[in-house]
Amino acid sequence: MSSTTELNQPADKDRWSLVAVAGMLSFVAMLDMNIVNLALPDLSRGFGISAETAQWAVLGYQLPVVALLLPAGRWLDQVGTRSALLLAVSGFALSSAAAALSPWAAWLIAARLAQGAFGAVLFVLMPVLAARSVRPELRGRAMSVPATLGPLGAVTGPALGGLLLDHLGWRAIFLVKLPVCLAALLIAHRHSPLGGRLRRPDRASLGDAALVGGAVTAILLALTLAPDSPGWLLLTVPAVPLTALWLRRPGGRPVTSVLRESGTYGVHAAVLALAAGFAAMRYVLALHLQLDDAVSATATGLTTLCFPLGMGMAGPLGGRLADRFGARPLAATGATVTALGLLLLIPLDTHWSLPDIAWRLALAGVGMGLYGGPVQSLVMTAVPPARTATAGSAVQLARSLGFTLGPALATAAWGLGGSDTSGVRAGLGLAAAAACLAALLLVRHGRRSAALAPLT
Numbered sequence: 001m002s003s004t005t006e007l008n009q010p011a012d013k014d015r016w017s018l019v020a021v022a023g024m025l026s027f028v029a030m031l032d033m034n035i036v037n038l039a040l041p042d043l044s045r046g047f048g049i050s051a052e053t054a055q056w057a058v059l060g061y062q063l064p065v066v067a068l069l070l071p072a073g074r075w076l077d078q079v080g081t082r083s084a085l086l087l088a089v090s091g092f093a094l095s096s097a098a099a100a101l102s103p104w105a106a107w108l109i110a111a112r113l114a115q116g117a118f119g120a121v122l123f124v125l126m127p128v129l130a131a132r133s134v135r136p137e138l139r140g141r142a143m144s145v146p147a148t149l150g151p152l153g154a155v156t157g158p159a160l161g162g163l164l165l166d167h168l169g170w171r172a173i174f175l176v177k178l179p180v181c182l183a184a185l186l187i188a189h190r191h192s193p194l195g196g197r198l199r200r201p202d203r204a205s206l207g208d209a210a211l212v213g214g215a216v217t218a219i220l221l222a223l224t225l226a227p228d229s230p231g232w233l234l235l236t237v238p239a240v241p242l243t244a245l246w247l248r249r250p251g252g253r254p255v256t257s258v259l260r261e262s263g264t265y266g267v268h269a270a271v272l273a274l275a276a277g278f279a280a281m282r283y284v285l286a287l288h289l290q291l292d293d294a295v296s297a298t299a300t301g302l303t304t305l306c307f308p309l310g311m312g313m314a315g316p317l318g319g320r321l322a323d324r325f326g327a328r329p330l331a332a333t334g335a336t337v338t339a340l341g342l343l344l345l346i347p348l349d350t351h352w353s354l355p356d357i358a359w360r361l362a363l364a365g366v367g368m369g370l371y372g373g374p375v376q377s378l379v380m381t382a383v384p385p386a387r388t389a390t391a392g393s394a395v396q397l398a399r400s401l402g403f404t405l406g407p408a409l410a411t412a413a414w415g416l417g418g419s420d421t422s423g424v425r426a427g428l429g430l431a432a433a434a435a436c437l438a439a440l441l442l443v444r445h446g447r448r449s450a451a452l453a454p455l456t
Contacts, residue, residue: 017191018133019142022126024184025089026146028177029122031153032096032115033062033403035161039170046170047105057099059220060109062404064116065123067213069397070255071205072124073390081132082192085125089188091118093181100174123396126150128388131380139381140327144319144373152308159305204250211246215239216401223408255394258387263445264379267331268398270441271375274335275402277434278368280410281342282307284427285357288348299354306358310365315372322374331378332442334371338364339435346428349421364435375442406431 036058044054076084095115102108126146134142164172215238222235246252259265286304289295295303314334322330341364345357376395383391410427417426 014135014138015133015191016142017187019130019145021085021184021188021191022130022133023145023149024180025122026126026150027153028180028184029092029119029126029153030150030403031157031160032119032177033065033157035157035164035173035176036061036112039161039165039173042165042170043105043108047108049105053105056109057112060112061116061119062400063213063217064113065120066216066397066400066404067209068117068120069123069400070212070252070390070394071209072120073392073394074205074254076121076124076128077387077390081125081129082188084121085129085188085192086185088118088121088125089181089185091115092122093178093185096174096177096181100171123400124392127376127380127392127395131377131388131392136381137323140322140330140373140377141316141319142373143376143380144315144322144369147372147376148311148315148369150372152311156305156308159300159302208246208249208252211242211249215242215246216404218242220404220408223405223412254387254390258383258390258394261383264382264391266441266445267375267379268394270331270335270438270445271395272398272402273434273441274338274368274371274438275399276406276409277342277402277431277438278338279403279406280413280427280434281345281364281431283407283410284414284424284431285345285348285361288424289357295354303354303358304361306362307365307368310362310367311369311372314366314369318370319373319377321370322377327374327378327381328442328445330374331371332439332445334367334369334374335435335439335442337367337370339367339432339439341365341367342428342432342435346425346432348424348428406434 040054040057043049043057047054092115095111095118099108099111099115102111127143130142130146131139160176161173164176218235218237218239222233247256259268282304286300289300289303318330318334341360341362344360344363348357379391379395380388409430413426413430414423417423
């Protein structure tokens with residue numbers, strides 16, 4: 001069986017075990033993106049390096065993820081899903097183990113770069129695996145699994161990381177993911193259908209990765225350094241020609257073609273905006289509670305866990321409702337509820353109790369749970385089966401950009417707003433504004449689709 005046929009063949013039966021694999025990998029990948037942040041002081045002391053150098057333990061993972069998402073989507077459209085899944089999971093686990101065994105900083109950064117490359121493949125595979133493992137009428141329910149478990153990993157990362165660092169040390173944060181990876185590998189090896197084979201990425205894909213990675217790096221550096229000196233914003237200038245050049249290359253044209261044919265520009269923009277708002281809120285709130293209110297790391301972790309608890313309760317419901325009433329209204333409703341929860345957080349001050357914050361986070365989490373699966377299904381069902389990997393990579397790129405840019409934008413807003421409570425409110429206001437923008441974009445997409453339906 002050819003690789004293209006194997007990828008596009010509809011499932012002859014529902015393989016919920018593979019949907020579970022997609023959810024497990026989504027949780028692990030997002031957990032990794034957030035748990036390492038807490039270990040940066042320990043890494044700096046342990047290796048005798050500066051905080052700026054230790055930061056590359058995080059950047060070394062995030063940059064390959066963002067740069068390789070789209071090339072990974074093109075590559076996955078041409079290879080076997082089973083072979084790519086087994087390779088990506090094995091490489092991710094081995095790279096994580098190598099990071100845990102690092103004898104010096106350069107080894108750790110190299111291991112994180114490799115882990116980010118395999119992580120990019122996993123991010124693209126997750127929605128494709130979930131979508132292709134069940135019948136179309138169950139796709140919304142299936143897509144809600146990785147869409148819910150991924151942000152759960154992002155939110156629970158700091159709480160879990162704090163416990164591991166306090167009791168077992170920084171190496172444990174790289175080892176904690178290995179049992180989940182091993183279980184996913186065994187399930188995938190047993191239940192994924194045979195067919196397809198691997199092939200080397202072409203040079204054009206590598207060139208595309210360099211252009212995308214260079215543009216994102218320029219933006220991140222500008223946002224990170226701008227609070228100290230606004231002149232650093234000039235670093236964003238090179239991102240424009242790099243992006244324009246990429247759009248004219250073979251790597252950019254299929255993505256723009258998929259977005260144009262499916263009419264999902266606004267949906268992808270909404271995914272980016274809501275991810276950025278979520279990441280900005282989490283970053284600002286955690287720092288405020290621990291630095292300004294002197295709340296312990298354990299109490300902070302328990303409070304922020306209300307967000308994933310709300311997601312966990314609403315996620316399966318969102319998938320079922322999307323299968324019954326349609327993905328567009330559920331995605332727009334979920335984004336609106338999330339925006340409401342974040343808007344209610346803006347008046348935050350030192351007189352609020354932890355329960356005051358917790359119920360607002362739970363409300364925002366419920367909205368995120370209602371939104372996650374339907375928005376994935378909305379994108380994946382709007383493209384031909386042969387383009388699902390490319391569409392999935394575009395969604396994951398938008399989400400990863402949001403998670404990466406959110407804290408940087410929050411830092412800039414906090415710095416411009418001041419070091420007191422007004423700065424915290426500025427960061428939370430930015431998060432709420434991003435969520436409101438996402439809701440408006442999804443509502444507008446629904447109206448536009450409804451207007452075009454009779455003409456079609």
